[in-house]
Amino acid sequence: MELSVVLLRAFYHGDCATVVGYGGDELKTHLKEATMSTLAKLTVLTTAALMSAPAVAEPAAAAGSSKTFGAATKVGGVTVWPVYGAADSDIEYISLAAAEAAGTVEVSEVKADKTAPVADDEAASAVRAPDARPRPEQVQQAANINLLNNVQQRQGYNVQRGGGARVDTVTIANLGDKPILVLAGTVIKGGKQDRQIGADLIVLAKSTVNVSAFCVEHGRWDGKREGKSTAGRFQAQAVLANKQVRDAANYDRDQSKVWANVKQFNVQSKSSAASDTLLATLDNPTLQAERRQLQVALERAFASGSPTGFAYAVDGKLAEVRTFANAATFAHFKETIVNTLAVEAQVGAASGQGARPVAVNVQGAFASLRARTGKVAPKVIADLPASATSHRVSDDAKQTTCRYKGRGNGGVQHTVTEAWSS
Numbered sequence: 001m002e003l004s005v006v007l008l009r010a011f012y013h014g015d016c017a018t019v020v021g022y023g024g025d026e027l028k029t030h031l032k033e034a035t036m037s038t039l040a041k042l043t044v045l046t047t048a049a050l051m052s053a054p055a056v057a058e059p060a061a062a063a064g065s066s067k068t069f070g071a072a073t074k075v076g077g078v079t080v081w082p083v084y085g086a087a088d089s090d091i092e093y094i095s096l097a098a099a100e101a102a103g104t105v106e107v108s109e110v111k112a113d114k115t116a117p118v119a120d121d122e123a124a125s126a127v128r129a130p131d132a133r134p135r136p137e138q139v140q141q142a143a144n145i146n147l148l149n150n151v152q153q154r155q156g157y158n159v160q161r162g163g164g165a166r167v168d169t170v171t172i173a174n175l176g177d178k179p180i181l182v183l184a185g186t187v188i189k190g191g192k193q194d195r196q197i198g199a200d201l202i203v204l205a206k207s208t209v210n211v212s213a214f215c216v217e218h219g220r221w222d223g224k225r226e227g228k229s230t231a232g233r234f235q236a237q238a239v240l241a242n243k244q245v246r247d248a249a250n251y252d253r254d255q256s257k258v259w260a261n262v263k264q265f266n267v268q269s270k271s272s273a274a275s276d277t278l279l280a281t282l283d284n285p286t287l288q289a290e291r292r293q294l295q296v297a298l299e300r301a302f303a304s305g306s307p308t309g310f311a312y313a314v315d316g317k318l319a320e321v322r323t324f325a326n327a328a329t330f331a332h333f334k335e336t337i338v339n340t341l342a343v344e345a346q347v348g349a350a351s352g353q354g355a356r357p358v359a360v361n362v363q364g365a366f367a368s369l370r371a372r373t374g375k376v377a378p379k380v381i382a383d384l385p386a387s388a389t390s391h392r393v394s395d396d397a398k399q400t401t402c403r404y405k406g407r408g409n410g411g412v413q414h415t416v417t418e419a420w421s422s
Contacts, residue, residue, distance in 0.1 A: 067323060069311060069362050073301035076294050077348020078319075080301045080341055081362055083309035087326035089414040091404070093181035093202070094332045096172070096188075097238035104176030105203075107234040109165035109191045110210060165192055167215050167255075170234065173208040179386070181329065181416055182211070183336075184400065185246025187278065188234035190225055193217040194277045195234070196241045196258075198249050200402035200417055202387035209384055214249040214258045216241060217277035239339040241278060242347060243319060247421065251391060251398050253381075268347050287346065294342040302334060310337055311362060314348050318365035322419040325404075329416075369420040373399035387416065397422060 070082040099105035170188065174180050179202055186197040198212035223230055240246055242265050248257040262278045269287060273280035281287060302310070308330050309323030322337075324330040378390040378401070385405070392399040398421045406413040 067309070067321075067366070069366075070301075070304060070307070072360070072362070073297065075297045075301070075341070076345030077314060078341060078345045079313045079360060080298060081311045082302050082304065082307035083311055083321065083323055084305060085308045085323060087308070089325045089404070089412075089416075091325065091414075092178065092328045092332070093325065093416060094176075094178050094329075095238070095336055096180055096182045096186050096197075096236040097336055098332050099174065099176060099178075099180050100236040102176065104174065104178075105180060105236070106171075106173040106175065107188050107236055108171050108173075109232040109234075110169050110171050111164050111232075165232070167193070168198075168212060169210050170195060170197075170213045171208060171210050172203050174203040174205055177205050179204050181324075181333075181402075183240060183333070183417070184250035185240035186336075187216065187237040187239055187241055187282065188213075189237055189279055190230040190234040191232060192223055192230070193220045193275075194279055196246060196249055196278070198253075199382035200387075200389045200400055200419075201382050201384055202402070202404060202416060203384075204386045207385070211384075212382065214255055216245065216258065216262050217275050217279070218259050218262070219275035220277070237282065238336045239282060239343065240336065242340075242343055243421070245278060247398070250400065251393055251421075265347065281347075282343070291339070291342040291346055294345050295338050298338045298341050298345075302338075310341070311366065312341055312344065313360045313362070313365070314344070316360055318360060318362060318369065318422060319344075320419060320421045321366055321369070322417065325414060325416050366420065369397045369399070369422065372397035373420060 067083055067085045070084065073080045094102075096105060096107070100107075170191065172180070172182065182197050182201050182203065184197055184199050188195050188197065193215050194217035195213040196216050198214050201209070201211055203209050223232060241249075242261075244261040245258060245265060248254055248261050259276075263276060265278065266272055266276070266280050269281040269284065271281040271284045271287065306327035308325075308327050309321065311321040312319055324333065372394050373392040376392040376394050378392050380388055380390045382389040387402055387404055389400060389402045392401075399419065400421075401418045402416045404414050404416050
């Protein structure tokens, strides 16, 4: 008896199922009724599953990437998407604001009795004991500092202002048991002037590092803020500087541009302060009350599943995509991200941006950002004991990648956070 093989393949596409059979006529005749019965059961089961599924958009994958995007949420002047992806590591990183709330971090001006700080945007190192011999990389970093200082002094400000403190450097001491991931643009309030952190970086548990910073308060250099002594300490804020201000520091490395963008930001939000601080807008009570409504809506954008990142667009243009090593790390940053997006939504709406919904092909836009930055060789801009951060910058696209070196805390090298920006 001749043997034939029947291959039954069921495909589900929306509401359409197809059965395809191959083989001899005799065998097909015997299987016809069984095949139709199987298809009917398959259709019933599929329909029941669809009816019980939550009514959310299916995450869409970006071309050439394992990242997927959830449903879009329009809030104020921005459109926001949650981003999903496989974990790169199970190491859980907390935010600077979370560590601040837990009392497990100290952010301060550089002390005069400490080793000369490493403020260079291409190299930052742990503070060493005064009697320790400098390591070879610290010797190189010292040379790099001089180079950066010369550039910054040409831009019109003193990096060394007395008392050991430096405009371009702050000290972060992690007193806790978890590594801290610090994002570029993280706002720190206090010290001798308000700052933003200059690059993505990691501070391991029980360690202290000097990191690059940029001033966001042009008119103050003293140890008092709002009539009270800061004792040289900063308070980490659960918000990043707005995109124009943080990009001027993170990618352009330009203090003068940071100041110009802070001024423009405050003008757009109709806020002012004698010291020209970015906090004039961020701490404005009226604007804070308005942002709370936006924050509630933005929280809902990340309510489904376990996001590992976010994306947002303004006026139909994808502004930024940022992903984290795992969902647990993203969860620690969700408050900061929501607060930052609320600021972007508020200022965008106030300036007329995002006033009308514009359809955005987020997958295509993301693929385009990746393609443009992928043509550029990476440049290391922050090299710390625990992490190395590199940039790829083209004329109209930017990428930053912060990788854990695999030292301390166990584990292997992995990407902790990655961002693409227009």
